[in-house]
Amino acid sequence: MSDADNRLTAMLGSIPYARFIGMRAELAGDEMTAILPFSDHIVGNPMLPAIHGGVLGAFMEMTALAQLSVAEPLKRQPRTIDISIEYLRSGRPLTTYARAKIIKVGRRIANVHVQAWQEQRAAPIAALRGHFLLTSTED
Amino acid sequence: MSTQNAADQHRLIANTMNEGSPQARALGFETLEIGDAVAILKVPYRPEVVGDPETGVIAGGVVTTLLDHASGQAVHAALTQWTSIATLDLRIDYMRPAEPGRDVLARAHCYKVTRSVAFVRAVAYEDDPDNPVAAAQAAFMLDSSAGKKPGANFKPPRGQREAGAKA
Numbered sequence: 244m245s246d247a248d249n250r251l252t253a254m255l256g257s258i259p260y261a262r263f264i265g266m267r268a269e270l271a272g273d274e275m276t277a278i279l280p281f282s283d284h285i286v287g288n289p290m291l292p293a294i295h296g297g298v299l300g301a302f303m304e305m306t307a308l309a310q311l312s313v314a315e316p317l318k319r320q321p322r323t324i325d326i327s328i329e330y331l332r333s334g335r336p337l338t339t340y341a342r343a344k345i346i347k348v349g350r351r352i353a354n355v356h357v358q359a360w361q362e363q364r365a366a367p368i369a370a371l372r373g374h375f376l377l378t379s380t381e382d
Numbered sequence: 383m384s385t386q387n388a389a390d391q392h393r394l395i396a397n398t399m400n401e402g403s404p405q406a407r408a409l410g411f412e413t414l415e416i417g418d419a420v421a422i423l424k425v426p427y428r429p430e431v432v433g434d435p436e437t438g439v440i441a442g443g444v445v446t447t448l449l450d451h452a453s454g455q456a457v458h459a460a461l462t463q464w465t466s467i468a469t470l471d472l473r474i475d476y477m478r479p480a481e482p483g484r485d486v487l488a489r490a491h492c493y494k495v496t497r498s499v500a501f502v503r504a505v506a507y508e509d510d511p512d513n514p515v516a517a518a519q520a521a522f523m524l525d526s527s528a529g530k531k532p533g534a535n536f537k538p539p540r541g542q543r544e545a546g547a548k549a
Contacts, residue, residue, distance in 0.1 A: 259432040260441035284408040291527065291535040295405035296469040297450040301443020320434050323442045327473040335535040
């Protein structure tokens with residue numbers, strides 16, 4: 244396993260809420276895909292049924308944090324400053340995937356965009372943009 | 383509808399949303415107050431909801447879920463008739479980490495309802511809404527499940543079915 248692989252596994256394994264919703268992630272080279280298998284306890288609307296919007300937001304936020312941990316070694320988890328979530332389609336009872344793109348990493352702040360999809364990558368179900376406060380290992 | 387009927391209906395919707403929504407139930411959400419376009423919810427502190435094990439601080443994602451859920455209940459508390467709703471967008475500012483070991487509350491106020499959209503502001507805090515952990519601004523679509531039958535999400539949406547057939 245590469246260093247990035249180890250950092251990713253350690254990072255997600257250390258977040259109880261990531262385990263609670265059943266989230267994991269895979270690396271192909273430097274490209275990370277976060278995976279959220281469907282389970283009953285992540286449902287928000289039981290009638291349709293639809294995944295809870297908060298769970299999708301949390302999943303994408305943790306995808307952004309995981310991507311930052313893959314990109315470079317961090318002594319501590321970055322802190323979320325703000326996130327803006329757009330809900331595009333309802334989350335159906337299927338596996339959800341997400342990929343994050345680091346738009347900019349400065350000395351203290353990173354800007355990350357995330358998209359989540361299910362059956363078709365071209366039909367995203369939600370998107371997130373966020374700013375994260377970094378604490379690098381040099382500090 | 384009388385005021386008492388409205389209060390009963392809002393309480394019923396809150397209880398249904400907390401008990402009937404598996405994620406809300408799994409996290410132990412409880413509605414402390416609901417009515418007049420305002421909802422106050424609580425998530426109890428438990429080991430499963432931690433985001434940073436070094437500090438024991440609750441996960442940002444749990445706060446996101448709580449703010450979303452509280453905002454939805456505030457929309458219902460602003461309406462006289464039940465209608466299906468769906469979050470369109472949710473923006474959250476995290477001002478400070480929540481105090482480890484403490485329950486987190488969220489107070490949401492639906493300050494404007496139009497024919498199609500409801501607008502909500504919400505804060506998350508431990509004791510004092512004026513000393514927030516996080517603040518949120520959200521927009522909800524009203525009558526979002528119009529024409530959808532129960533179980534509609536087990537089938538792919540129409541556009542996707544057609545796209546799949548062409549591919």
